[in-house]
Amino acid sequence: MVYTIPEIPPSNNRYIGRDVRWKYQAEKRRWAGLIALYCRPRPQKPFDRAEVTIRYYFPDWRRRDPDNYSGKMLLDGLVCCGVLEDDSFSCVSLRLEARKDKENPRTEIEIEEAP
Helix, strand or coil, rough: CCCCCCCCCCCCHCCCCCCCHHHHHHHHHHHHHHHHCCCCCCCCEEEEEEEEEEEECCCCCCCCCCHHHHHHHHHHHHHHHEEEECCCCCCCEEEEEEEECCCCCCCEEEEEEEC
């Protein structure tokens, strides 16, 4: 399954170490809503084990650290809307990729059932 969300989640740097807890919670809820909206069709039952690849299509090649785009909000949203059973290490193998698309920045989430 491949899902496309026409936005890129904020960098973790926007929230970590800052006193913006409520802004973070609001953004996390917003992303859960985006996941629920764009991640269709959903599997009949959530994946017990999955290989998840997150591809960020940034508008430029500015330097970005992968750990700041760890997929936290995305994985939590996938669990919340019933695509993944859980987002723990025992259930998810995660891969992050960065690409450039100036005209169409977006986030693609590819999910394959793991053996």
